[in-house]
Amino acid sequence: MMTMVFDPASWLILLPLAWATLAFVLGAGRGARLALVGLGAQALLALELARRVRDQGAHAHALGGWPAPLGIELAVDGLAVVMLLMTALVALPLGLYARAYFGAKPKGGAWFWPLSGFLIAALNALFLSADLFNLYVTLELLGLAAVGLTAAAGDRMAVAAALRYLLATLLGSGAYLFGVALIYGTYGTVSLAALAPLISAEPAVLLALALMVIGMLLKTALFPLHFWLPPAHGGAVSPVSALLSALVIKASFYLLLRLWFGVFEPVATVGAAQLIGILGAGAILWGSLLALLQTRLKMLVAYSTVAQVGYLFLVFPLATGVSPEAGVSAWQGGIMQALAHALAKAAMFAAAGAMIVATGRDEIVGLSGVGARLPLTLFTFALAGVTLMGLPPSGGFSAKWLLLMAALDSGQWWWIVVMMLGGLLSAAYVFKVLRQAFLPAPGGSAVGRAPRALELTALALALGGILLGLFGAQPLALLEAGGGR
Amino acid sequence: MSIGLFYALVGGLLFALGVGGLILRPHLLSKILAFNILGSGAFLVLVGLGQRDGTPDPVPQAMVLTGIVVAVAATALALALARRLLDLSGDMVLPGEKAADEAEAGDQEAAPGDGPRGGA
Numbered sequence: 001m002m003t004m005v006f007d008p009a010s011w012l013i014l015l016p017l018a019w020a021t022l023a024f025v026l027g028a029g030r031g032a033r034l035a036l037v038g039l040g041a042q043a044l045l046a047l048e049l050a051r052r053v054r055d056q057g058a059h060a061h062a063l064g065g066w067p068a069p070l071g072i073e074l075a076v077d078g079l080a081v082v083m084l085l086m087t088a089l090v091a092l093p094l095g096l097y098a099r100a101y102f103g104a105k106p107k108g109g110a111w112f113w114p115l116s117g118f119l120i121a122a123l124n125a126l127f128l129s130a131d132l133f134n135l136y137v138t139l140e141l142l143g144l145a146a147v148g149l150t151a152a153a154g155d156r157m158a159v160a161a162a163l164r165y166l167l168a169t170l171l172g173s174g175a176y177l178f179g180v181a182l183i184y185g186t187y188g189t190v191s192l193a194a195l196a197p198l199i200s201a202e203p204a205v206l207l208a209l210a211l212m213v214i215g216m217l218l219k220t221a222l223f224p225l226h227f228w229l230p231p232a233h234g235g236a237v238s239p240v241s242a243l244l245s246a247l248v249i250k251a252s253f254y255l256l257l258r259l260w261f262g263v264f265e266p267v268a269t270v271g272a273a274q275l276i277g278i279l280g281a282g283a284i285l286w287g288s289l290l291a292l293l294q295t296r297l298k299m300l301v302a303y304s305t306v307a308q309v310g311y312l313f314l315v316f317p318l319a320t321g322v323s324p325e326a327g328v329s330a331w332q333g334g335i336m337q338a339l340a341h342a343l344a345k346a347a348m349f350a351a352a353g354a355m356i357v358a359t360g361r362d363e364i365v366g367l368s369g370v371g372a373r374l375p376l377t378l379f380t381f382a383l384a385g386v387t388l389m390g391l392p393p394s395g396g397f398s399a400k401w402l403l404l405m406a407a408l409d410s411g412q413w414w415w416i417v418v419m420m421l422g423g424l425l426s427a428a429y430v431f432k433v434l435r436q437a438f439l440p441a442p443g444g445s446a447v448g449r450a451p452r453a454l455e456l457t458a459l460a461l462a463l464g465g466i467l468l469g470l471f472g473a474q475p476l477a478l479l480e481a482g483g484g485r
Numbered sequence: 486m487s488i489g490l491f492y493a494l495v496g497g498l499l500f501a502l503g504v505g506g507l508i509l510r511p512h513l514l515s516k517i518l519a520f521n522i523l524g525s526g527a528f529l530v531l532v533g534l535g536q537r538d539g540t541p542d543p544v545p546q547a548m549v550l551t552g553i554v555v556a557v558a559a560t561a562l563a564l565a566l567a568r569r570l571l572d573l574s575g576d577m578v579l580p581g582e583k584a585a586d587e588a589e590a591g592d593q594e595a596a597p598g599d600g601p602r603g604g605a
Binding site for chain 1: 562
């Protein structure tokens with residue numbers, strides 16, 4: 001069999017782990033070129049894995065030839081491979097961006113490469129995990145790497161934000177681990193495949209599900225558990241903010257999708273799904289409103305993440321206990337939203353970083369004159385805004401359209417109202433930045449230049465968000481070919 | 486009550502104590518200790534409920550060993566960050582939470598929501 005000879009799945013974990021370790025050995029500030037080669041290879045591996053899933057469907061891979069109860073198995077299905085592709089295709093341009101960024105502004109970049117390598121290895125391992133305990137370990141690895149990156153900015157606010165983030169993420173995974181312990185105590189296994197036929201609505205199982213869901217909501221920063229996200233994402237150095245907002249929060253969301261619509265489907269209730277949806281709606285409105293009120297550029301973008309996370313969670317009420325068509329539409333919409341947000345938010349933080357390099361400060365009022373000096377970056381910010389607002393032809397539009405269809409099909413019109421209001425509010429906070437940037441620079445203050453590489457990589461990410469709307473059928477076909485629900 | 490269930494109940498209690506401490510105690514060392522207590526609670530449930538008819542099951546034991554490694558790493562990172570914060574701000578309390586000496590009087594936290602710089 002082909003999988004015996006070479007399976008990209010295990011290399012997707014091993015490769016970033018290898019270059020991260022090497023970058024660490026090379027020393028502070030080194031390893032950029034190594035990382036970029038690794039990220040390039042990772043993109044090829046992810047594409048190759050996607051091709052295999054498209055042609056041959058889902059498969060499992062036993063690491064080192066040791067099958068499940070003794071060894072660790074990786075599960076490759078449609079959902080996993082879509083998330084792996086998202087990670088690879090966002091991380092590569094961000095890697096190029098980070099190299100240029102730390103070239104211009106070395107502060108906070110000393111250990112960026114090893115930590116981001118560990119972060120990407122943890123992400124890939126999480127997406128490929130086939131059992132609850134492995135998921136716990138990868139969640140923790142991801143959290144520790146992300147916290148390390150957050151703290152790298154080094155000032156008092158960043159260290160405090162990193163600590164707050166660490167405590168929140170540890171509490172979240174602690175609750176998850178307690179759930180895992182209850183499940184193992186009840187059924188004697190943690191394998192997702194073995195658990196699927198066993199799960200029934202026993203008190204211990206319901207308690208486990210509740211704890212796991214609350215833990216993941218905290219880690220994904222769903223309103224009102226979002227308190228840790230804005231200072232962490234807004235206070236980190238820009239390439240880190242982009243990684244955290246685009247990819248890291250998607251990991252715990254992915255895990256929740258896996259649990260809710262996978263093993264725990266028989267015990268997941270409509271009432272609980274509606275409650276999660278209400279929190280999502282709260283996130284959309286509260287996050288957008290606070291984004292509008294921010295005076296610092298990166299805090300605005302961070303609150304926009306709080307709002308966009310809300311859209312992700314609309315998939316739970318829209319796909320639980322509804323007709324199959326509405327369910328499929330909501331499911332596709334939720335995943336499309338995750339992909340679109342990954343590209344657009346990476347682009348937006350990257351563009352914000354370029355503006356901060358040029359103006360020398362992270363203030364929205366300081367953006368006057370950016371329109372004249374950095375037209376490309378402002379265009380990038382606007383394009384990313386188009387995706388976040390959900391305007392055609394972007395990936396954000398496809399996502400919101402699919403969610404809207406699901407809401408219509410299942411007769412849940414109230415979510416449509418929330419999505420419309422959220423779209424208007426996101427337009428307001430994007431235009432707040434654009435308006436300021438188009439004002440002429442006041443006399444005496446000079447807007448500098450940003451390195452070309454910063455502008456171009458940010459633009460590539462923003463264009464990715466638009467292309468996703470035009471070629472969105474591809475990832476959806478991959479989802480269908482590989483299953484994953 | 487079987488001995489396994491007893492361990493699990495104690496584990497649940499430890500977990501709840503840990504969660505309470507992590508959320509309510511403002512001092513960072515208390516929070517880090519509380520995290521270790523909640524982790525121990527989860528480990529106790531894992532090995533306690535995991536045993537079958539009084540014979541230990543090796544799989545949860547291996548999981549707990551892995552979990553302990555993770556907890557040690559997380560604790561080390563938290564301690565390093567807390568020390569750095571102490572160096573930078575002279576205090577082992579997160580901004581927005583009450584100072585350690587006021588904590589015993591009453592246990593309300595800073596309003597949950599929007600971090601130190603949020604809310605306009």
